[in-house]
Amino acid sequence: MKDIKTDITSDEELFALYKKKGNDKYFRELYDRYSKKVYAYCMRAVPDAEAARDVYQKTWATIVEKKESFTGGSFIAWLMVITRNNCLMAKRTMKYTDEITENTLVADDFAKNDFKLKEILMNKIKSLPDEMAEIILLKYYDEFSYKEIADVLNIEMSLVKVRLFRAKKLLSKSLAFLKENRYE
Secondary structure, three states, rough: OOOOOOOOOOOHHHHHHHHHHHHHHHHHHHHHHHHHHHHHHHHHHOHHHHHHHOOOOHHHHHHHOHHHHHOOOOOOHHHHHHHHHHHHHHHHHOOOOOOOOOHOOOHHHHOOOHHHHHHHHHHHHOOOOOHHHHHHHHHOOEEEEEEEEHHHHHOOHHHHHHHHHHHHHHHHOHHHHHHHOOOO
């Protein structure tokens, strides 16, 4: 951390100090930690890049406006619940499109240089039922733990595991043609 005491490392401690002292350096540290993750989530969840950027900005504004509503627990779970809710509201108010653009894709290790594979994979993930696609994205793109996913979605951890298992099974069946056709 730059100019914040080195003994303050947890998100919850930083946010508590931000709430108490109103010092923007604490907020800035949290923003620096999670801005990329929130932005990536918005870009995947909202099909229009401009609307996704608006949701991203709205999310951080909501964190500031609603700071008193955070009464403990996991800061990242609270942040991602707000992000998710803002994305869902944005999707409800806009005309939905299934168009996949380069901006909606997040590069991952196995497909950094293979745009076609990323496009196919993201299309297949988005074709899953919403609750399954969301869990796949949270687990494998945002690298959330089962507990964090359960907190964000406000469901039991056992349900996270069941949905993830089912989602992977559906995704595997859906992508089986890749092995045979070399994703053509």
